């Protein structure tokens with residue numbers, strides 16, 4: 001039976017919390033499945049309209065939702081990637097086997113120059129992940145020189161000969177990926193020695209040094225954060241961390257992307273909300289080992305991971321995306337905002353056609369997923385100044401487990417307006433919101449809402465707008481947040 005949660009949102013609008021770094025809205029694009037090839041890159045000779053080989057429809061949609069940062073080329077792929085394979089004439093580039101993802105041929109048609117073209121088309125900054133696992137110190141150092149040198153060196157001149165005169169800017173550079181697993185199955189102590197060695201030789205012209213990322217832990221592990229933050233005294237700006245949301249909480253049968261009942265809806269949200277505890281635990285370690293707060297905590301892979309869709313190559317990690325994914329995205333973004341003092345950057349996995357994607361493509365066609373719409377609605381929080389808020393909400397419970405029924409974010413956007421985001425995790429019960437906000441409120445709150453009648457609602461190529469944001473208006477003193485909905489309003 002439907003009931004109504006009573007929720008109070010209290011805040012003092014004159015108070016300021018940390019800035020929500022726009023890089024929290026970063027994306028991940030790995031050479032995996034149809035993420036890069038087909039999803040983004042169709043090649044300049046394709047009948048699909050493109051610019052420099054990248055499809056215009058997808059680029060335009062991504063530009064609309066404002067992508068600040070893209071991580072490339074992996075993932076597990078990064079530790080098998082040799083950058084020299086991806087420069088120079090395309091027909092001379094070696095064809096490799098993508099051993100991690102489906103054993104398909106990797107033509108190397110998208111390499112360093114093409115990736116920077118993509119970033120430029122999107123107006124995004126770049127996060128490049130280097131190969132520690134199967135590369136060499138020399139190879140990584142020379143890639144850095146190739147990309148950033150302004151000298152007359154042979155490598156810089158090779159870059160010029162390949163069509164790029166000016167050195168590129170790299171915002172973040174990762175030294176290995178998942179070094180505890182696909183990146184080399186290392187122990188954190190061993191990794192920290194390697195990190196120091198590799199970082200020593202990453203030389204850049206003055207002012208060109210990227211933020212350097214240590215490859216950290218995942219899920220409930222905190223050991224990697226501890227060892228890295230204790231043992232790497234210099235040349236590390238942040239530690240990466242990965243946490244995926246598997247409804248069943250196990251890798252063998254993760255759960256179906258679109259066919260699920262309330263039990264699985266709840267299980268998904270209960271697992272995703274563990275991000276709160278995991279962030280808290282890792283940040284407590286950083287606060288101890290790095291009390292000056294110099295290190296960032298970068299959640300550079302996160303999102304839902306379901307069983308691969310029937311009839312498709314399982315190694316391509318293609319999955320549909322429903323209203324449930326939109327709720328997962330909003331819940332996590334609210335958490336990242338809450339921990340913005342340490343969490344300066346995150347990358348949802350992954351941008352197109354892979355895992356919790358923003359966009360799905362089918363030949364020349366594309367659609368925006370419910371997750372896309374959350375990123376679009378939440379874009380007002382990029383570089384906004386957070387305002388501390390207290391959310392007094394009951395729990396949404398099942399089988400003795402609980403998550404908050406409602407989570408939210410409050411911040412002053414770069415446009416000077418104050419934005420409130422609220423998500424109702426409960427698929428059955430609406431929430432009656434009491435705003436106890438001092439410092440001036442508009443009588444009418446205007447914004448957008450994302451919801452649907454069914455919790456499994458999704459956008460398909462036959463019905464692309466089943467889940468799209470609608471205009472939302474409420475009076476400040478009578479504000480109802482419908483069940484399973486996400487609202488962003490200006491106060």
Ligand code: AHR
Nearest residue numbers: 074075076077177178349
């Ligand atoms: O995003 C898919 C994979 O998940 C990445 O390649 C890897 O880093 C992680 O295990």
